[in-house]
Amino acid sequence: MTERKRQPIVSLWIGTANQGYAPYAMEEIRKVIPGCGFKPLSPGEVFWMESPLDRAATISSLLDSELVFLRHIQPIEASLDAAGDSSDLEKLADVLRGALPFFQGKKAAVHLRKANGAIFSYGASETKAALETVLAEAGGEPSVQHPEAIFSIYASGDKLYAGFATPYDMMSDWPGGAIRFQREEGQISRAKFKLLEAEKTFGLDYSGFTQAIDIGAAPGGWTSLLLERGVKVTAVDPADLHPSLQGHPALRHLKQNASAIKLDKGAYDLLVCDMSWSPMQMSRLVLDLKDALVPGAKAVITVKLMHRKPLQSIREVKERLGTAFVILRSKQLFHNREEITLFAEKK
Numbered sequence: 001m002t003e004r005k006r007q008p009i010v011s012l013w014i015g016t017a018n019q020g021y022a023p024y025a026m027e028e029i030r031k032v033i034p035g036c037g038f039k040p041l042s043p044g045e046v047f048w049m050e051s052p053l054d055r056a057a058t059i060s061s062l063l064d065s066e067l068v069f070l071r072h073i074q075p076i077e078a079s080l081d082a083a084g085d086s087s088d089l090e091k092l093a094d095v096l097r098g099a100l101p102f103f104q105g106k107k108a109a110v111h112l113r114k115a116n117g118a119i120f121s122y123g124a125s126e127t128k129a130a131l132e133t134v135l136a137e138a139g140g141e142p143s144v145q146h147p148e149a150i151f152s153i154y155a156s157g158d159k160l161y162a163g164f165a166t167p168y169d170m171m172s173d174w175p176g177g178a179i180r181f182q183r184e185e186g187q188i189s190r191a192k193f194k195l196l197e198a199e200k201t202f203g204l205d206y207s208g209f210t211q212a213i214d215i216g217a218a219p220g221g222w223t224s225l226l227l228e229r230g231v232k233v234t235a236v237d238p239a240d241l242h243p244s245l246q247g248h249p250a251l252r253h254l255k256q257n258a259s260a261i262k263l264d265k266g267a268y269d270l271l272v273c274d275m276s277w278s279p280m281q282m283s284r285l286v287l288d289l290k291d292a293l294v295p296g297a298k299a300v301i302t303v304k305l306m307h308r309k310p311l312q313s314i315r316e317v318k319e320r321l322g323t324a325f326v327i328l329r330s331k332q333l334f335h336n337r338e339e340i341t342l343f344a345e346k347k
């Protein structure tokens, strides 16, 4: 019997994807870093990863390839045995002391994530309080907002995995990439968070657009965000929009199926689409409306992952839409459930 030659392990990581999508994140990673090894930590969501590349090469391979399902990556600099008492905080403080040059003079944050059943007994605020005194030794400035350096801890079973990196290298400045937005009084739908997250993730600023078409707009979370940003919106949906939007001077509601509408040529510089429909039918509808967009118009489109082969499904949609759009990014956002979000530009 021939034994497959194992590659040497050079760096260790914790990867995170949306619940249920970790297998696809691993599949994507294997394609860009052949020889990576994995084991689940929180099944379907968080996994341990062994890379045959060093830290810098692993990060650049992962970031350059703009993976769809990997939401967050944390280096493991130390794997500690947790005791479930205050000695755990002392061990973490020792690891952090060894990393202080990295935090020198930077806005720094401490992130803690705990898997179910972890024996580490402290919560996020107690852990932060204990470690911020250590950060202060390096002249680091504790900061929740916009940190420049993060000390990240993942507690799982009787282990504590600790590492540090910039938010850019971890792919997020939120613990595990779980970005949160404040729910507003009278917010129409949770779907609004998806469009907000797309704005941040794709480096967009909706206030820079003039005329948007929102396909599958009801009850109106996305439409309301665009209106708040000063964009004029044509909302298309046979269903009613929320009463708070009715009569808005910058809103036109076409209460129809999107396949039945006629739009002026070149009238829109933004298309958003959140139809929650079969990806192929959604693609056909969007392509039918392409002439309404000016060249260079941007599009933010959710793609429902209907069956068991999401990577294939995404490839097919990208191929179809690619006839009229340049696909700039495809990413499963934290607020996406059984879907991903595409960011595209009209050719």
Ligand SMILES: C[S@@+](CC[C@H](N)C(=O)[O-])C[C@H]1O[C@@H](n2cnc3c(N)ncnc32)[C@H](O)[C@@H]1O
Pocket (backbone or CB within 6 Å): 188, 189, 191, 192, 215, 216, 217, 218, 219, 220, 221, 222, 223, 236, 237, 238, 239, 256, 257, 258, 259, 274, 275, 276, 277
């Ligand atoms: C997930 S909801 C959209 C939520 C919306 N983005 C928000 O922020 O409130 C999907 C919507 O797509 C609409 N829809 C589905 N197929 C459509 C079609 N062919 N034309 C227009 N709207 C459609 C549904 O009526 C439904 O209101």
